[in-house]
Amino acid sequence: MGKKRKHSEAEAATREKKEEEVAPERPKRTLSGWKEKKDDQVNQTGSTTFFRNKEKVLVTCSRRISYRYRHLMLNVVDLLPHCKKDNKVESKSSNGATLNELVDLKSCSSCMFFECRKGKDLYLWMSKCPNGPSVKFLVNAVHTMEELKLTGNHLKGSRPILTFSSNFDKDAHWKLLKEMITQIFGIPKEHRKSKPYHDHVFVFSIVDDHIWFRNYQISVPHNESDKIARGGLDKMTLVEVGPRFCLNPIKIFGGSFGGPTLYENPFYISPNQIRALEKKKKAGHYVKKVKAKTRRKMHELDNPLEADEFSEMWKE
Numbered sequence: 001m002g003k004k005r006k007h008s009e010a011e012a013a014t015r016e017k018k019e020e021e022v023a024p025e026r027p028k029r030t031l032s033g034w035k036e037k038k039d040d041q042v043n044q045t046g047s048t049t050f051f052r053n054k055e056k057v058l059v060t061c062s063r064r065i066s067y068r069y070r071h072l073m074l075n076v077v078d079l080l081p082h083c084k085k086d087n088k089v090e091s092k093s094s095n096g097a098t099l100n101e102l103v104d105l106k107s108c109s110s111c112m113f114f115e116c117r118k119g120k121d122l123y124l125w126m127s128k129c130p131n132g133p134s135v136k137f138l139v140n141a142v143h144t145m146e147e148l149k150l151t152g153n154h155l156k157g158s159r160p161i162l163t164f165s166s167n168f169d170k171d172a173h174w175k176l177l178k179e180m181i182t183q184i185f186g187i188p189k190e191h192r193k194s195k196p197y198h199d200h201v202f203v204f205s206i207v208d209d210h211i212w213f214r215n216y217q218i219s220v221p222h223n224e225s226d227k228i229a230r231g232g233l234d235k236m237t238l239v240e241v242g243p244r245f246c247l248n249p250i251k252i253f254g255g256s257f258g259g260p261t262l263y264e265n266p267f268y269i270s271p272n273q274i275r276a277l278e279k280k281k282k283a284g285h286y287v288k289k290v291k292a293k294t295r296r297k298m299h300e301l302d303n304p305l306e307a308d309e310f311s312e313m314w315k316e
Helices: 007-020 038-045 067-079 095-105 172-185 271-302
Strands: 028-030 033-035 057-061 083-085 110-117 121-128 134-143 158-164 195-207 210-219 237-240 244-255 258-264
Touching (some): 057 095, 067 083, 067 134, 095 110, 121 172, 134 210, 158 172, 172 195, 172 258
Parallel strands (some): 057 083, 057 110, 158 195
Antiparallel strands (some): 110 121, 121 134, 134 244, 195 210, 210 237, 210 244, 244 258
């Protein structure tokens, strides 16, 4: 009979067999299904790396903002599913530092700040936080979705196609603005609040050194069975949805909500100057009336009327 093995040798042999026959790890379960770890292993080795857009935008406004401008801000929030809305901020007291802190607390990388002054003028700040750059716009020609009541309609949260006019490639400051608008208005792929398809278009065009914004729905004719008809893509049309607004760039700063001035618009005229000129025009009309009255009185004194023979005829 053969010799019996010692218990220590038998246990070591069984351990070696178990290590060789280890079951593969269970894949990680996600909302979209089971996720295998092949991609993670490839990324750890560094052979293939891909860029993941994690852009988040903080949208807020100043206190004492009018209802029309507040509705415009809410329309922009509805168009951007990757944005976060925050409470109102006091615009006069060091808004740059407070806004940078808010962006950091909300773990965002960009900020859109709607600043209303005198209840009439709306300024829009677009900033890349915390290092900049930042742009200050004057917002004109505001038309909200509630005012327009257009027939266009697209799904909430769907990703837009961004289109820019050819003027954006002419000068350096327009190229910078194009890049900032692309990063802020471009919804990241596979964002948890976005839909994985495109059914509307954001149009940014430059006319008279102003950026005009339009939002269009991509409309394709369908059959009764909800299928695209043959040749339907050739009949694709655009239907406007809204809102509408116009951006007049004032200054581009090197930092976030401040810093060195990179560009200043030489054709910009503040709304206060425009209102002052209108008041001067109205005051000019009044001054002309007063001068005309004084001239008439001086003319009457210099050229008195002759006495009438029959003026006292019927007094007797």
